[in-house]
Amino acid sequence: MESHIIRPGHLTAHQVATQLGISLGGVRLLVHRGQLKRSGGTPRQPWYAVADVAALVAKRQERAAA
Template sequence: MEYASLPPGLLTTRLAAKAAGVEPATIRDWVRRGILQRAGGSPRRPYYTVQDVTAAKMAAKPNSARTRRANVHPA
């Protein structure tokens, strides 16, 4: 069940994912990793600010190629 009405500037997980061009699971992962902070709601129905979602989208996120290169030590 979605919120009937959120104040302007706030997004549900689904809307935050749409705004960032990612899946809702990615939004939850960003929260778990500390890239995105919840702005309120409940544990099962959090919401986020538009500014925080935009900042999280722009934040540098490690990927497997970058991680592998960083862990390779020259002999």
């Protein structure tokens, strides 16, 4: 279940997965690889900065265009 109380400028893991078009496991893998950093929340319900997610989306779009 997603947390309904989240700081402005942050996304839940579910929201990140939706934005990137990946699974929750994919989000965990990005964190494990150091490509995405948790910026709050709890270990079970982490938050991620919108700017970090936007950078990943842009990077994926650049790769797709190349």
